[in-house]
Amino acid sequence: MKLWLIVRLTALTLLLSAVVTALAQASQYVCADGTTFTNAVTLYGKLEPSAYTVTALGLNGFDPKLAVVDEDTGEEYACVDDSQSAAAYAVTLPTTGTMTPSPLNAQAVLSFKNEAVNAVFYIAGFADAYGDSLLVIEGLSISGSEQNGGDIFSLYVTPFMTPSATTITTYMIGADDRIDPVLDVVDAELVVFDFGDGALTCDDSGRAGCYGSTVSLLGSSINAVSSDDFDAYIDLPWAVVGLEADEDGYLNYLFRAFGSGGAYTAAFHFGTAEPVAVIDQPSSSVDAQAIQWTTTARAAFPGEPGTVFVLSCPPNGAASSVWGTNVYTDDSSICTAAVHAGVITFELGGLLAMTILAGQSEYPGSARSGVTTSQWGSWNRSFAVAPISGGGATGTTK
Ligand SMILES: [Ca+2]
Numbered sequence: 001m002k003l004w005l006i007v008r009l010t011a012l013t014l015l016l017s018a019v020v021t022a023l024a025q026a027s028q029y030v031c032a033d034g035t036t037f038t039n040a041v042t043l044y045g046k047l048e049p050s051a052y053t054v055t056a057l058g059l060n061g062f063d064p065k066l067a068v069v070d071e072d073t074g075e076e077y078a079c080v081d082d083s084q085s086a087a088a089y090a091v092t093l094p095t096t097g098t099m100t101p102s103p104l105n106a107q108a109v110l111s112f113k114n115e116a117v118n119a120v121f122y123i124a125g126f127a128d129a130y131g132d133s134l135l136v137i138e139g140l141s142i143s144g145s146e147q148n149g150g151d152i153f154s155l156y157v158t159p160f161m162t163p164s165a166t167t168i169t170t171y172m173i174g175a176d177d178r179i180d181p182v183l184d185v186v187d188a189e190l191v192v193f194d195f196g197d198g199a200l201t202c203d204d205s206g207r208a209g210c211y212g213s214t215v216s217l218l219g220s221s222i223n224a225v226s227s228d229d230f231d232a233y234i235d236l237p238w239a240v241v242g243l244e245a246d247e248d249g250y251l252n253y254l255f256r257a258f259g260s261g262g263a264y265t266a267a268f269h270f271g272t273a274e275p276v277a278v279i280d281q282p283s284s285s286v287d288a289q290a291i292q293w294t295t296t297a298r299a300a301f302p303g304e305p306g307t308v309f310v311l312s313c314p315p316n317g318a319a320s321s322v323w324g325t326n327v328y329t330d331d332s333s334i335c336t337a338a339v340h341a342g343v344i345t346f347e348l349g350g351l352l353a354m355t356i357l358a359g360q361s362e363y364p365g366s367a368r369s370g371v372t373t374s375q376w377g378s379w380n381r382s383f384a385v386a387p388i389s390g391g392g393a394t395g396t397t398k
């Protein structure tokens with residue numbers, strides 16, 4: 001298990017020389033029948049010999065499709081869009097509410113008889129649409145005590161997930177009377193992350209010992225499985241996702257249990273949205289608008305969410321106030337936020353692409369690239385920044 005994870009992380013370092021491009025390429029898959037997954041959300045996990053049911057459900061009308069592929073051999077186990085078998089699938093979870101049964105759900109039944117499989121799960125929208133979905137894997141189990149490890153699933157965080165208003169929430173629901181689930185977000189050494197606002201672990205949601213703000217899962221359910229208040233979930237703020245993903249691009253979840261283990265269901269709730277602009281052209285040909293280090297989006301750049309501005313910060317800048325991480329309040333200094341995001345430097349300034357985004361419910365602060373940003377609660381408009389090739393000292397991705 002641990003070895004497999006290290007292999008995964010090692011493979012990723014090969015991609016880091018061209019982060020944005022590599023991420024975009026890695027999120028695509030074409031099925032044997034020609035079905036194309038563009039801007040797919042990708043999940044990796046090891047499946048022991050057993051039977052599994054994998055279901056991708058859409059929220060708010062999102063129409064998901066699902067492919068499951070063998071990471072080692074490339075064998076395609078499933079490529080499905082609308083599955084009659086999942087049309088009546090019922091889910092009630094804190095972050096999804098009670099989901100409306102839908103014939104648009106995609107479902108694959110898998111069976112591995114002899115040896116474990118390193119599976120890759122691709123989830124994308126019909127006609128490349130963006131939206132919210134829930135991926136459910138039934139048939140999983142933990143054997144032995146927690147000291148004997150657990151199951152690792154790695155979610156690949158792609159650029160088009162970052163601007164989504166939906167946080168990434170992962171559930172571990174006990175499927176028998178024995179198991180007491182425990183869920184962690186870990187690094188390559190299986191050490192639980194802690195960015196200073198609490199370890200990324202959850203034993204029983206709604207109680208102390210569970211990261212962030214959660215409620216009990218008693219009353220929740222997935223398909224035929226009713227949840228109880230020993231079950232766990234972790235709802236990650238975007239800032240935490242960004243901090244972790246900057247290091248390796250993956251969110252690595254460790255599903256484990258206290259005591260003797262047992263059967264469980266894993267579920268991942270995530271959303272996708274239009275990517276933050278990455279403009280690929282020489283800096284000399286970019287028509288950028290010059291701004292100052294104190295300039296804010298609120299004061300200088302009206303526009304609807306999705307509007308992109310190409311801007312230029314002068315050299316020898318000084319920090320001004322910024323709230324948030326990756327996604328910033330619109331009254332933050334644009335240039336300072338770009339330094340924090342690693343797009344430009346104070347010394348050299350440089351070019352950046354700013355995308356206006358919708359309001360967020362939370363803007364966590366963090367210290368990065370010599371800039372410490374502040375935390376803020378709900379704010380009605382925000383922005384993200386992205387590099388322009390050739391534009392800044394540290395923003396170049398080529
Ligand atoms: Ca579908």
Ligand SMILES: [Ca+2]
Pocket residue numbers: 180181182202203204205230231232
């Ligand atoms: Ca528990």
